[in-house]
Amino acid sequence: MIQVAVFxxxxxGSGVVEVIERNNSIVSANSGDKVNVKYILDLRDFPGxxxxxxxxxxxxxxxxxxxxxxxxxxxxxxxxxxxxTKMALEKGKSVCSSNKELVAKHGAELxxxxxxxxxxxxxxxxxxxxxxxxxxxTTALTAERIxxxxxxxxxxxxFILTRMEEDGADFDETLKKAQELxxxxxxxxADIEGHDxxxxxxxxxxxxxxxxxxxxxxxxxxITGITKxxxxxxxxxxxxxxxxxxxxxxxxxxxxxxxxxxxVKKSHPLAGVCDVFNAVFVTGNMLGETMxxxxxAGKLATxxxxxxxxxxxxxxxxxxxxxxWDETPVTAAPSSGExxxxxxxxxxxxxxxxxxxxxxxCRMGSFGGETGFVTGMMSEEEFEAGCSKLGDAVLGTIxxxx
Amino acid sequence: MIQVAVFxxxxxGSGVVEVIERNNSIVSANSGDKVNVKYILDLRDFPGxxxxxxxxxxxxxxxxxxxxxxxxxxxxxxxxxxxxTKMALEKGKSVCSSNKELVAKHGAELxxxxxxxxxxxxxxxxxxxxxxxxxxxTTALTAERIxxxxxxxxxxxxFILTRMEEDGADFDETLKKAQELxxxxxxxxADIEGHDxxxxxxxxxxxxxxxxxxxxxxxxxxITGITKxxxxxxxxxxxxxxxxxxxxxxxxxxxxxxxxxxxVKKSHPLAGVCDVFNAVFVTGNMLGETMxxxxxAGKLATxxxxxxxxxxxxxxxxxxxxxxWDETPVTAAPSSGExxxxxxxxxxxxxxxxxxxxxxxCRMGSFGGETGFVTGMMSEEEFEAGCSKLGDAVLGTIxxxx
Numbered sequence: 004m005i006q007v008a009v010f011x012x013x014x015x016g017s018g019v020v021e022v023i024e025r026n027n028s029i030v031s032a033n034s035g036d037k038v039n040v041k042y043i044l045d046l047r048d049f050p051g052x053x054x055x056x057x058x059x060x061x062x063x064x065x066x067x068x069x070x071x072x073x074x075x076x077x078x079x080x081x082x083x084x085x086x087x088t089k090m091a092l093e094k095g096k097s098v099c100s101s102n103k104e105l106v107a108k109h110g111a112e113l114x115x116x117x118x119x120x121x122x123x124x125x126x127x128x129x130x131x132x133x134x135x136x137x138x139x140x141t142t143a144l145t146a147e148r149i150x151x152x153x154x155x156x157x158x159x160x161x162f163i164l165t166r167m168e169e170d171g172a173d174f175d176e177t178l179k180k181a182q183e184l185x186x187x188x189x190x191x192x193a194d195i196e197g198h199d200x201x202x203x204x205x206x207x208x209x210x211x212x213x214x215x216x217x218x219x220x221x222x223x224x225x226i227t228g229i230t231k232x233x234x235x236x237x238x239x240x241x242x243x244x245x246x247x248x249x250x251x252x253x254x255x256x257x258x259x260x261x262x263x264x265x266x267v268k269k270s271h272p273l274a275g276v277c278d279v280f281n282a283v284f285v286t287g288n289m290l291g292e293t294m295x296x297x298x299x300a301g302k303l304a305t306x307x308x309x310x311x312x313x314x315x316x317x318x319x320x321x322x323x324x325x326x327x328w329d330e331t332p333v334t335a336a337p338s339s340g341e342x343x344x345x346x347x348x349x350x351x352x353x354x355x356x357x358x359x360x361x362x363x364x365c366r367m368g369s370f371g372g373e374t375g376f377v378t379g380m381m382s383e384e385e386f387e388a389g390c391s392k393l394g395d396a397v398l399g400t401i402x403x404x405x
Numbered sequence: 406m407i408q409v410a411v412f413x414x415x416x417x418g419s420g421v422v423e424v425i426e427r428n429n430s431i432v433s434a435n436s437g438d439k440v441n442v443k444y445i446l447d448l449r450d451f452p453g454x455x456x457x458x459x460x461x462x463x464x465x466x467x468x469x470x471x472x473x474x475x476x477x478x479x480x481x482x483x484x485x486x487x488x489x490t491k492m493a494l495e496k497g498k499s500v501c502s503s504n505k506e507l508v509a510k511h512g513a514e515l516x517x518x519x520x521x522x523x524x525x526x527x528x529x530x531x532x533x534x535x536x537x538x539x540x541x542x543t544t545a546l547t548a549e550r551i552x553x554x555x556x557x558x559x560x561x562x563x564f565i566l567t568r569m570e571e572d573g574a575d576f577d578e579t580l581k582k583a584q585e586l587x588x589x590x591x592x593x594x595a596d597i598e599g600h601d602x603x604x605x606x607x608x609x610x611x612x613x614x615x616x617x618x619x620x621x622x623x624x625x626x627x628i629t630g631i632t633k634x635x636x637x638x639x640x641x642x643x644x645x646x647x648x649x650x651x652x653x654x655x656x657x658x659x660x661x662x663x664x665x666x667x668x669v670k671k672s673h674p675l676a677g678v679c680d681v682f683n684a685v686f687v688t689g690n691m692l693g694e695t696m697x698x699x700x701x702a703g704k705l706a707t708x709x710x711x712x713x714x715x716x717x718x719x720x721x722x723x724x725x726x727x728x729x730w731d732e733t734p735v736t737a738a739p740s741s742g743e744x745x746x747x748x749x750x751x752x753x754x755x756x757x758x759x760x761x762x763x764x765x766x767c768r769m770g771s772f773g774g775e776t777g778f779v780t781g782m783m784s785e786e787e788f789e790a791g792c793s794k795l796g797d798a799v800l801g802t803i804x805x806x807x
Contacts, residue, residue, distance in 0.1 A: 022548050025691070026549065026550055026690070033547040033548075133692040133695060135545030135546065135695075142713075142717070143541070144537065144709075145431075145716045146432050146435075147428065148428055270677075272674070272677055275674055276674075277672070289424050289427070289705040290535045290699065290706050293536060294696075294697075294699070295695075296698065297692065297696070301693075304691065304692050307546075307549055307691040307692045308692075311544075311545055314547045
């Protein structure tokens with residue numbers, strides 16, 4: 004019998020219990036032994052809940068129970084979750100986590116602690132929910148030099164961008180709709196400002212580069228500045244706008260990382276990723292382009308990824324799937340030589356100034372007195388120098404993903 | 406040092422050598438030791454080839470060399486490839502294969518032989534080329550009851566269908582173009598008649614069901630009957646036509662499998678898979694929908710998958726990633742209760758008869774004297790009964806993927 008404890012009985016935690024119960028024959032067969040949820044840790048009581056008898060309020064009960072070999076950490080945050088994870092790992096209990104914040108901040112340390120105590124720290128669910136991208140990177144694309152990862156990693160912002168495009172609505176009203184539907188939090192800052200995406204692309208970059216990239220230091224632009232005019236002009240020209248977390252390998256092998264909205268050609272697979280779906284587009288030097296698509300969040304999809312980690316921990320014990328990364332944080336490398344085309348939105352009256360500043364570009368369309376313009380390929384520095392000369396004439400800019 | 410032998414110095418075999426050489430530092434680091442190609446087995450000579458000195462003509466040289474721990478079988482066919490694979494496995498050498506025909510026919514047996522001799526038989530490259538779908542199914546979606554797999558598994562047919570749609574060209578001229586570009590063989594039968602897709606969906610079904618499905622017994626329809634009128638009418642109505650290998654789990658847990666063209670809604674991710682790209686769309690009972698996309702063929706993409714297997718074999722030795730399937734072939738279960746909508750192409754003059762036969766359907770468009778019609782949801786039997794009554798009035802039919 005493989006005894007499991009679940010830390011946190013919220014959305015994902017209750018999903019983990021549900022996946023283990025409903026798919027128990029599959030989960031147990033793949034684990035090599037019967038899997039059973041022995042404890043659920045939560046400060047709250049859940050009177051009448053079918054699993055009420057498994058609830059405990061004190062983590063020590065779990066830590067002290069030698070029968071428990073695997074813990075699922077679905078609490079979130081970096082306080083108690085960090086403490087409890089470390090306690091479990093130090094007792095040789097593997098921990099499977101959906102907590103991107105904790106992984107982004109302390110993943111390297113927790114993997115080291117796990118290795119020191121003959122157990123595993125696994126976190127497939129922390130990036131891309133139900134999309135098995137970490138396992139793919141670490142077990143399948145092992146013969147590849149990964150040159151770029153570009154991910155739609157946040158369902159809330161992708162839902163908003165898709166709806167703005169489909170409905171011709173503006174940002175504020177679409178955000179309100181997303182909140183009504185439960186796709187956006189009451190305080191949506193972490194999603195719409197790109198911080199959630201920054202944490203996830205940082206974890207992907209950690210794995211891609213072997214170095215710990217501090218997600219707080221990732222240049223991050225969210226989607227609050229995107230107007231319905233941007234969406235309309237992009238659409239007319241055959242583009243969708245997507246918020247991408249992007250990690251690109253420089254010539255010197257360092258990895259530049261950023262979070263920003265991009266214009267993505269309609270014919271590109273990332274443009275077809277709509278609503279709350281997520282996708283990770285990975286380019287390798289031999290394999291070329293691959294993409295992994297699925298639900299980026301949601302109770303059961305995320306829980307399924309946590310339970311896949313439980314199965315992995317049960318099968319392999321301490322031989323974790325990740326080779327890990329340095330513990331010392333590095334600031335993500337700036338891009339060397341990366342060049343983009345840029346979309347510029349300006350007042351129609353200022354169009355000639357913009358065009359004069361960026362020769363070689365072309366007009367993209369006009370809506371409501373504003374005009375779109377696309378520059379030629381240029382470096383970040385060249386583009387910013389041009390924009391600073393134009394001052395107020397530039398109403399908005401978005402990179403183009405070519 | 407991990408000494409590797411490559412069986413067959415054709416496109417994929419030479420790609421394997423190239424991936425191991427060009428990405429040697431990555432491949433070796435991930436394998437835990439330096440990886441070296443010691444032998445290349447081929448009947449031909451390659452005078453002047455940079456690896457000429459590694460060429461051997463007699464497999465026995467490799468079999469008898471205890472230094473060789475891993476063989477890559479990239480010969481194709483089920484004759485010598487089967488014999489050499491078995492010889493290697495019986496000497497405890499793991500074999501990594503790109504040979505879908507051999508896996509579809511003898512995979513279960515070869516996995517058993519590998520297990521008996523403490524080595525691994527791996528074949529990620531046999532399905533979907535560079536798309537790591539076998540590893541995803543067997544190591545990542547382990548908490549899932551897979552309910553359906555629908556795959557675009559053949560680059561040649563997907564190229565032809567995409568080009569017919571983009572260029573408005575007919576089948577014969579597009580096939581010729583594909584042959585000129587090297588995307589179709591001189592004898593394209595195995596691709597265009599769906600046999601290649603049947604082998605690949607059979608392997609996926611073997612893994613999904615745990616039973617050996619004989620690919621020769623899979624109901625298979627290719628794309629030779631698709632006309633440019635079909636494509637045009639589908640396009641007008643918002644569909645693309647894709648050749649899908651489809652495995653669907655029945656209520657009783659058996660798996661029905663078929664290969665056929667389908668009308669796929671433009672908004673579905675499979676419709677966005679164009680030209681020689683492949684994708685596998687997997688639905689799980691917890692995870693919902695996921696998709697894995699990449700190059701389905703091509704020298705380096707396929708070779709990268711073979712080398713990922715080499716790394717896996719080097720890392721884990723006999724603990725193969727597949728749990729295997731029964732050796733006794735079963736005929737794939739017929740579908741129980743599966744229902745489709747059907748697209749019917751008929752002479753315009755016969756439209757009223759078709760409509761009368763399938764009440765509840767609707768018109769889809771008209772091109773060049775032919776008219777398209779879409780039925781309501783119905784079983785295969787109901788649809789076939791209706792068609793047989795219509796006789797010659799029905800010019801073509803295609804299922805709709807809803």
